[in-house]
Amino acid sequence: MVVKPICAVDHNIHLSPEEHARLQDCFDVIYVDFSQPLSAHIKQSELLLIHTRLNHQLIREFPKCKYIGIRAHNTDYIDRRAAEELGITLTGIPQAGEHSVAEHTFALIFALSKRILQSHNNVIGGRWRDGLQPNLELYGKKLGIIGYGNIGQRVAAIGKALGMTILLAAKEGTDADGMIPLEDVLKEADIVTIHASTRAANTPLLNRExxxxxxxxxxxxxxxxxxxxxxTALEEALECGRLFGAALDVFEVEPAVNERICLRSDVICTPHHAYYTRETLFVMNSHLIDNAIHYYLR
Incomplete structure (x- = not known):
């Protein structure tokens, strides 16, 4: 009897029967909630497939682990130094979901500019247009894009189709053609949308200044x-009336609990949901599984 290596799959990753079967061909697949106490059997896992954060203490709970596959483009879910010390291979996936994230970005832009939530609450509350301010037109507005990868490019294409002027923020210390300094984008744009990666310094790109x-x-x-x-700085800018509104799909700590800024009527929040479409999940799961099988068969 061939004993398959144990592959622990984050319970946040929902695999279809076909995807599960592909993994099961190579591994003994178990689904794990890494926030709960781990059994001795789970701790024998040689591969981990995750979409949650693992600190160095948790990684050390798996003495046989040699591979961690991350269902994300960025690998900052993991304590990389601890993984390297333990000889664990880390693999992310190619960036996916440019269409879903770009569409979600504009869903948020439309919701803010057209006052969708306020209008809905007025109607169901029997207030019709009472207290509603005029909506904003997007045509002719300046859309500032920070981060011009696949997602930023898709956002720009949609903005152009709506008749918006596109302002592209250059990376710090660069002078790329067609781009302008970030500070100029912030000063000129009617809408600023962020599609950049986490900074190496781990400090806010948009700070108070x-x-x-x-x-x-x-x-x-x-x-x-x-x-x-x-x-904190964003909330202050909203409170003093400098900004029309903000929309947030991501937070420093997730899940976001008791985030004061989420209670504001001029803020729309979604639960890190921009990428979350059937189409994007299929692509992400395919890459995740392919990477694990490739590592095993190499």
Missing amino acids: RIALMKHGSMLINTARGKLVDH
Whole structure:
């Protein structure tokens, strides 16, 4: 009897029967809630497939582990130093979901600019248009994009189709053609949307000083990484009326619990859901499984 290596799959990763069968061909597959106490059997896992954060203490709970596959483009879910010390191979997946994230970005932009939530609450509350301010038109507005990878490019294409002027923020210390300094984007854009990766310094890209540069009456959208925005400074800018509103799909700590900024009527929050479509999940799961099988068969 051939004993298959144990592959522990994060319970947050929902595999279809076909995807499970592909893994089961090579591994003894078990689904694990890594936030709960681990059995002795689970701790014998040689491969971990995750979509949650693992600190160095938790990684050390798996003495036989040689491979961690992360269902994300960024591998900052893991304590990389601890993994390297233990000889564990880390693998992320190619960036996926540019269409889903770009569409979600504009869903948030439309929800803010057209006052969708307020209008809905008025109607079901029997208030019709009472207290509602006029909506905003997107045509002719300036859309500032921070991060011009696959997602940023897709966002730009949608913005152009709506008749918006696109402003692209250059990376710090660069002078790319067609891009302008981040500070200029913040000063000029009516809507700023973030699609950048986490900074190596792990400090907010939009700190208090940069948020203070934003155009009066503008809005901020973040579907990238929660740590890129100083939420305290953002709340202050909303409170003083400098910004029209903000929409957040990501937070520094997730799940976000008791986030004060989420209670504001000029803020829309979604639960890190921008990428979460059947189409994108299929692509992400396929890469995750392919990487694990390739590692095993190499």
